[in-house]
Amino acid sequence: MDSPPQFTALVLDLFGTLVPAPSTRERALAVHEMASAIKVPENLVKVALKDSWLPRHDGTLRTTGEVAARLTATCGAPRGRAPHVEAVLRKLAPGRLQADATVLQCLAKLRRSGLKLCLLSDAAPDIAEAWSRSALSSHFDVALFSCREQAVKPSRQLYAKALERLDRDPRSVLYCGDGGGAELAGAAHCGLRAVRVERRGGPTALAFGAEPSAWRGVTLKLVEELPTWLAGLPVGTGSFR
Structure with missing residues (x-):
């Protein structure tokens, strides 16, 4: 088993994080x-x-x-x-749900480390309905879509549902996303710690309610860097928003 992280669960955004935001x-x-x-x-x-x-x-x-x-x-x-x-x-x-092989490998490594994974995405019904047939789906313990939860980020309802489904205390959960929809601040307001990744698809990719310029917390270049970054965190790290 890979080295265990200090977190017990990870909530991940979809578009701009795991797959490119639409160009x-x-x-x-x-x-x-x-x-x-x-x-x-x-x-x-x-x-x-x-x-x-x-x-x-x-x-x-x-x-x-x-x-x-x-x-x-x-x-x-x-x-x-x-x-x-x-x-x-x-x-x-x-x-739109096709992920790079490196992303799938990253998710597999995160799960081997003992983390429970939850997808939390602002998504329309066509995406939610196609999810189970994607290669991404098998890597997640929980998948939540805004169209099914009847709320969009940064609604507290979404983060609360993720914590409920994961059965985790917010202090032990890390949120990771590109920053669209004020998702990072929303996660922090609900007690999760958060890390930003640069938007997959590049700066011209479309996003709703983007907030990267306002983020002052940890930023990684790619979601694929998460396993290495998590493994290097000292216990009790507090440099999060």
Whole structure:
């Protein structure tokens, strides 16, 4: 077994941390496919996606079908086109969950060290529904998605649910994310210690409510550095927010 860390559990963000946050090019391709599916101008789909971020992520829209119906209606397309949008969303979701081999190896090493792992992600239903078929899923003890928990970061409800599912005291849990959605401050406010990783996908990747410039705590370049960093922590380290 690898050297045990001082923490007993780790909560990890998904987009920008384990997999790249969507790039402007990826978003443009998704907009193009959806616009083609419902036969409307791309700018309508682009605006509909932006304006629907919260209901897609906070549980207002509970399924991929409901998301597709909302986008179709917002774009003024016939209701019968919604299944085509749903098909596009379902097709694209697995690709957004593809992690580098180095990330999978990192997660395996963290679990071998004795840590329980929890995924906590602001995500729409298409991502939540595709999760169990991803290579990432088998590395986690718990997976929580905002659309299913009916709250988005930095809601205390999400961190409390993660601690409940992990059955851990917040002082023994580390949160790791790229800083989108005020997630790091949210974790700290709930008693978890937090570490930031630079956004996977680069500085131009899209993120909601990014806060990296305000973060004054520990920052790692990549999530893959976590096992080495954790192994080097002295017991009782207090340099966290």
